[in-house]
Amino acid sequence: AGSFETLVAAVQAAGLVDTLKGDGPFTVFAPTDEAFAALPEGTVEDLLKPENIDTLTAILTFHVVPGKVMSGDLTDDMTAATVQGAEVMIDLDNGVMVQDANVVTADIETSNGVIHVIDKVILPEG
Numbered sequence: 460a461g462s463f464e465t466l467v468a469a470v471q472a473a474g475l476v477d478t479l480k481g482d483g484p485f486t487v488f489a490p491t492d493e494a495f496a497a498l499p500e501g502t503v504e505d506l507l508k509p510e511n512i513d514t515l516t517a518i519l520t521f522h523v524v525p526g527k528v529m530s531g532d533l534t535d536d537m538t539a540a541t542v543q544g545a546e547v548m549i550d551l552d553n554g555v556m557v558q559d560a561n562v563v564t565a566d567i568e569t570s571n572g573v574i575h576v577i578d579k580v581i582l583p584e585g
Contacts, residue, residue: 465495465503472507473516483571484527488557490580498580517543521583527572530555530565545583
């Protein structure tokens, strides 16, 4: 499904491991390492610094929706409330997109939800 070392490191740095291993269910839009690498140079390194944990947590929780949402549950132009608090927009016009990220692999079922692999890191407003 791709490599998720950056995502795992970020989840660990933000202290979200236990949360995401919790009962759930959760729907996670998981950016690949390539998606993190596409951010401006130095972004990931800055986010992993202890003083930026709040920003990192906000970005990561923007990739998580409470509940188990399979691709068949999606409708065009729907929004979904994230754990972070803001909503993400789902677009089905050109494949499945979350905000401006393409879903490259959908419906990877886990013990506490589902993972959809995306090709871009999505960022909450502000």
